[in-house]
Amino acid sequence: MLPKLKISAFLLKRLERIKQQCSGCLFGVLYGEGTLLLMGFNVESTIGHLNYEQIQFKFPAELDLCGLVKFGDCTDAEAHLTEILKDVDITDNPILLQCELGTLVGLRAHVFMHSKLEEVPYEVMEAEELHSDFCFTRLKCSLDFYTQQTVEAVQREMHLLRKMFSGGSLAFCIDSTKIYLTSSGAQGQGLKNDALISNLVNAVRKAISSADEKHEVVEKGNKKKGQSTSIPLASVFGALGCAYDVLSINVLRCKTRERTAVDGAGGSNEGPPPAVAMCVKREESKVCMPLEVEAMAMLCKSTKVSRLYDILIESICRSLRLFEQSMVERLEESTESPELLRPSGYHFFPKEFGHFLSCSYLDGVSDDEANVQEKRKKLHRHFGLPAIRPYFRRANRCIFRNDLTGVIPLVNTHVGLRPSGIVDGKQYLVQGNYYYYHYLQEQMQDKGWGCAYRSLQTICSWFLLQGYTEKPVPTHREIQQYLVRIGDKPSNFVGSSQWIGSTEVSMCLQGFLNVDSRIQHVTSGADVATLASDLAMHFQTQGTPIMIGGGVLAHTIIGIDYCSQTGKVKFLILDPHYTGADDLQTIQAKGWCGWKGGDFWDKKSYYNLCMPQRPIMF
Incomplete structure (x- = not known):
């Protein structure tokens, strides 16, 4: 067949x-x-x-x-x-x-x-069907790895470790639930082995929704009593900018080489910690290396839950093989006495792929070392990717929502917007992820003067999330301090409420990120529409957010919808003047992120566009 x-x-x-x-x-x-x-x-x-x-x-x-x-x-x-x-x-x-x-x-x-x-x-x-029919698992665990510092010893000990894990010695718990997986099957919350992964996904959604409802204070009229919610797991455990649902998996216990039973699986009512330390028997003359294993698997939601245990074991074994490869390569490259360095796993989600990819890098070895650069170049060649953009630098790794601490701005607020209404138009959009920065965030009282600062922060977040930098997004004060330091502003500018414009934004991008910008000037808001073809080319080749300011308020352009035959154009605007809570539905419904026509720009005012250029790096 x-x-x-x-x-x-x-x-x-x-x-x-x-x-x-x-x-x-x-x-x-x-x-x-x-x-x-x-x-x-x-x-x-x-x-x-x-x-x-x-x-x-x-x-x-x-x-x-x-x-x-x-x-x-x-x-x-x-x-x-x-x-x-x-x-x-x-x-x-x-x-x-x-x-x-x-x-x-x-x-x-x-x-x-x-x-x-x-x-x-x-x-x-197509992408929509992929995101609907498939999901990923993400598993994290810690272990102490004992080995001698030779290629043969690392290969032997890693083989024994994989063999031990494949022998049924692990148990797993699905995060946010009391559903457990052992080598004998699934149990908990009425889930049977003949259930599907989709049933498991729904069980996690239900558990999260129930937990949220218990802690949520619902304003009168906002939500009807008993109204059900369906929370996409992409918004809870997923990677920023990735639409796939992700199941977060906890490891309960691993037996050592002397142990004969799995503890804590099945009957416990208490949830396990996010990562449980595991170890193998220590022997003399061996070094101890603590490893943080992070493994992923891709699942069709129509797959039976009975297969999940073996799939999770395979995902761990793949991560261990990556660790082994990186350690062995380093030992083989060592010309003097070999030094065993600890590997760490990183997940990447190139937009061109539609799936995750994992790499192992050694701690203490910089991404800019010649041999690491050569390995990345080879990886680019392997996948037919240009060697002018970062895809596999550590700074470009996936950021998973359940790893984030504190409050972060919304990501990619334009996703899910209704069409612009341009007939026969073609959309040219920002490439990749960004944070939406606006007035009053982080308890900063910048209403009325901070719009260009917020636009700059959004642009900086783009370079951060695309892996061009590891530097955090600068604060208003840091921006002001830099402009004073380079002599663009007087010393009393720090701590003031003075505006900045496109030129200052370009200076800061150069100073903070070593990013060049192209400045485009128009004498009237009526002329912004004449830049449509230039903007289309910018989003096709650079893909960065554009700051636009001048004689009036500053905004961020993150795309256009343009019909070259008719000349009709609409601009996708991210408005930094919003002062409310980070509620995506409100932001989109009220037009704080939305399509704007040519009449959005003030015909009596001039405008300068700061168009950041991608650095050439990999």
Whole structure:
């Protein structure tokens, strides 16, 4: 029986960007009654050599090797397909995609059946369906790893550790619930093994909603008694800017090599701590290395809960393999006495991928070290990514909502807005994530004068969340102090309520982040619409928020909707003058983040646009 083949829309867009003749490996998820969803690929690093073994553990569990992709007139595709057959476990019929260079026209899919290729149809799965039908798990645990400081010892001890974990010695608890998973199955809150992951997701949503209702003070008329709420897990445990639901998993207990039972699983009414320390037997002449394991898996929501335990174990083993790779590489590179450095795991969510990817970096080794840069360059080549933007720097790692402490501004407030109403228009939007900064946040009384400061903060947050910097978003005082330090303002400017404009914003971006900006001037608000094609090009090539100010109030432009045939344009405005609570529904409904026409700009005032440029870095 031929598998039903689906291809992620994200994957198709990435295939279209490959302009070199080569082949590579496909990674996908097998789910349901034999449906195979293609989600990722990598390309060969050298002609005639596949490199999937170097990167397959970077994918979440369940995203597995499933075939080959061939770009252009690559002659070694069938030989490569034969090569990878031994490592394709999720399907008996590996896939071959044949693509022309730089286009999806003529894309064909084949399955390898009975030692020959047979063409099959495929469906495209768009982002909305992916986010609806799939979710991710995120598991965290701590362990003490004992090893000697040699390559052979690290490989041996890591193998023993994976073997121990795979022996049924772990138990898990689903965060916010009393649902437990052991090697014998799931239990708690009436959940059975034949339940689906979707049932588990709903159980977590219900638990969170119930907890919120107990602590929520509902104003009269705002909510009817007994009204149910459906909280997306993406807004609780998910990564910033990522629409996937995420299940947060706690580890209950791991037995040591001498232990024979799992403690704390099943009957306890108390929730486990976020991460439980685990250890293996200490032996003389070994060093102790505390490791923080953070593992992910990708699940179709129609998957049975009975499979979840093994999937979580596999996710841990993949993380440990990444740790092993990074430690071994460092030991092999050491020319003098080897020093064992601790690895840490980082998750990334490149927008082009539509799925998470994990890397392991060694503590104390800078991202700017030559060998680390070379590894990132290689990773960019593996995935067909340009080496001019950061994708896998530590600063670019995912920020998960349940890891955040304190109050943070809203993220990506434009998501979910209604269409602008421009007929035959094309949207050009900010690329990536940003925080919405506005008046009166962080107990700062800046109403009436701080709009440009807030716009600058939003822009700085964009560079922070895209991994261009690790510096925190500057405060009003820090902004003022910098402008005094460079001689742009007198000393009494610090602590004042004086405005700043586009020029000062560009100075601060250069000073704080080493970011250059292009300043665009128009003499009247009526002329802002004439910049539509320039703004479209900016959002296509740079993708950064734009600060606009001048003789009147400052705003942030985060996109446009533009019809080049008619010249009609609307601007997506993030308004820093909002003074209310960070309630997304209010902000969108009242137009504090929304589409504005050309009459939004004051025809009697001039405007300067500060258009930040992306630095070239990786």
